[in-house]
Amino acid sequence: MARSSARARPEDRTRLASDGGRPSRAALQRPSGLRLWLRRKKPWLRPVLFGMAGLALVGGGAVTVAAIQPAGPFSWLAQSVAEAAADAGLTVGEIVVRGQQNTPKELIRAAIGVGRGDPLLSFSPSQVKERLESIAWIEQAEVQRHLSGNIVIEIHERKPFAIWQHQGDFAVVDREGRVVSADTLDAFGPLPLLVGDGADKRGAALYDLVRQQPELQQRVQALVLISERRWNLRLYNGIDVLLPEGHEAAAIHRLAELQKTAALLDRPVQTIDMRLPDRLVVRQQPGAEPPAPEHGRKTRGSSRG
Template sequence: MFGLGALSIAAVCGVSLAALEPAGRFSWLNEGVAEIGAGFGLTVQEIVVRGQQNTPKELIRAAIGIRNGDPLLAFSPEAARQRLESIAWIESAEVQRNLSGNILVVVHERRPFAIWQHNNDFAVVDREGRVVSADTLDAFGPLPLLVGEGAHKNGAAVYDELKKAPEVLARTQALIYVSQRRWNLRLHNGTDILLPEGHEDAAIARLAELQKAQSLLDRPVVAIDMRLPDRLVVRQHPQPEQPATSPRGRGRG
């Protein structure tokens, strides 16, 4: 009963004052209504945040912008939602203000997908390529490594094809985007696999077959070029030069 009465008083005051004051004073009026509401006990009692895992808590607190004991009617759920969704980690947010004095915040975070290396910089990105963190890169477990300009926005499709070929994925250290057109796979043993532009799925499936039949990916080679449709070119490591031998001299009798 008390809460409803306070709300009614605040509402009546807001309507009557708004009818008398010019348009430029609405900000002042809102503050006055909030103070009246606070006088009748309409203050923030509890702030509940759900869904936070990777977003720094201090960023969420700053975006909410209110604390326990502050006037409840001075809080704008819509403004808080917009501030929350400006945080890189947060994809969307829901904010509710209840007359009981409780504020409920539900955040839906972006999921870390890969580590993107661009020049000498590293960052965690989601599947769409949005940078969500440039710190604590090892805090999310093993993530794919995408290298090169534009790799963060185009790597998800190639990685999904690699997941269909686990024997290839297990040997892949990095996905390298070349000239923003095509991909190379860098294996853990140092071998580079040059994939054909636009036909990565077929090339990866063929690699999986060759690995099962010939253990191709375990061979110590420099590169495997798959860009030609009718052939596969394997570049071997150069053979070390043999030392030159000189003829033995004849001893004197």
């Protein structure tokens, strides 16, 4: 009998709704004890937070604030702490952004999302880092939030490598082929021209081979990928050089040697077909005359005299 009297009576238990034992709507909307305590103690928390911030600044200088994420089931708790800290003087001061060259400033401001005077603890370095790195120009971002109120952001931008022509459109890409800009193409100086599907991602390797031959590089206008398989070199004088698939390095070296010994690229030719390893096929421009024979050398059909 003593044991049964010690049990909690049904009316003393928390009343549950009839749908599977879940708390009723009124119980969910009622503030929890911790939340009510924070509301009542908010004036008392202000000097405590301010004192903790002061001690951290004195002891650690530019100690980074521990991250408090405002999202999740306890967002109200984080927001209450952030507001109390802001009332105590923990607000955003100076925002320093380093490394910005080509990234539009308005995109950076939108990704940061706070300004001077906003609650410092409402600023999430991890979320801002994620938003910054979603911008096409930015490869990596480092975000720091300090107890002094300063926010320091270091961004590392992708470097413009080439202009990619694809289905009539032009865009600036980096070496990995990621599009970083489709506007102001002339703002980045002379860049290699890549043409064709897949040329944006595969063009850097071929460009490095061409760059090893300065005499050839200055003549190349575009690197054209044919059927996503092999490359053509389009020269400024209109010559198309057909490179063999998978053997571009040897063909480019051979072409550079032919230019040195025979000035092949200065002749009135239309195409230079190097796709076969044992032969070189040269097609002249329509109406072009064959080069005159050297003085003193006999050619087929000349008189023997």
